Amino acid sequence: AQSVAQPEDQVNVAEGNPLTVKCTYSVSGNPYLFWYVQYPNRGLQFLLKYITGDNLVKGSYGFEAEFNKSQTSFHLKKPSALVSDSALYFCAVRGSDSNYQLIWGAGTKLIIKP
Amino acid sequence: DVKVTQSSRYLVKRTGEKVFLECVQDMDHENMFWYRQDPGLGLRLIYFSYDVKMKEKGDIPEGYSVSREKKERFSLILESASTNQTSMYLCASSLRFGEQFFGPGTRLTVL
Numbered sequence: 742a743q744s745v746a747q748p749e750d751q752v753n754v755a756e757g758n759p760l761t762v763k764c765t766y767s768v769s770g771n772p773y774l775f776w777y778v779q780y781p782n783r784g785l786q787f788l789l790k791y792i793t794g795d796n797l798v799k800g801s802y803g804f805e806a807e808f809n810k811s812q813t814s815f816h817l818k819k820p821s822a823l824v825s826d827s828a829l830y831f832c833a834v835r836g837s838d839s840n841y842q843l844i845w846g847a848g849t850k851l852i853i854k855p
Numbered sequence: 856d857v858k859v860t861q862s863s864r865y866l867v868k869r870t871g872e873k874v875f876l877e878c879v880q881d882m883d884h885e886n887m888f889w890y891r892q893d894p895g896l897g898l899r900l901i902y903f904s905y906d907v908k909m910k911e912k913g914d915i916p917e918g919y920s921v922s923r924e925k926k927e928r929f930s931l932i933l934e935s936a937s938t939n940q941t942s943m944y945l946c947a948s949s950l951r952f953g954e955q956f957f958g959p960g961t962r963l964t965v966l
Contacts, residue, residue, distance in 0.1 A: 784958050831897070847897040
């Protein structure tokens with residue numbers, strides 16, 4: 742069965758420190774991977790995606806993500822966290838032989854402390 | 856920029872009422888989606904549409920129906936609202952195999 746796991750419900754990071762939000766997946770075919778961010782009482786905003794090519798993908802607001810095929814992971818990273826990065830982060834995946842649906846992780850709440 | 860708009864940000868309805876949630880996108884996207892979001896459950900797909908008048912059930916279609924008469928508009932209908940349908944409803948659109956773009960959401964409360 743296809744699935745996405747975000748193993749941490751919440752991640753706490755001090756401002757200025759690097760942050761990582763973890764995502765692992767299981768899909769049939771090649772994975773198409775996405776990260777989204779949701780600020781309070783707002784819809785989701787697209788951050789970045791991996792389709793093919795370079796394993797390190799750069800996205801909005803200084804975020805990047807690394808695709809690791811052997812570990813079936815797509816962790817979201819940022820070198821230096823800002824308080825304004827505090828939000829809910831979702832990982833999503835679609836297999837290359839799937840229809841248009843995305844499989845969504847449960848979300849990770851990121852808290853950046855001043 | 857892609858813009859996805861939803862007809863209401865907040866909505867309060869009574870049990871048994873028929874509820875319409877409207878979603879409009881302005882980027883000529885083929886696909887449109889309706890999700891509900893509940894704390895601890897993430898996003899759950901209710902229905903999606905890959906073309907005008909075409910629809911497919913998602914993970915939790917019970918109690919809902921949809922309509923897509925025009926490419927830019929995708930409506931979610933609660934035929935007889937119940938308290939367990941109190942939730943945040945999110946609409947999204949995408950090109951055929953592209954990333955999804957979301958509207959601001961409608962927080963529906965059913966009393």
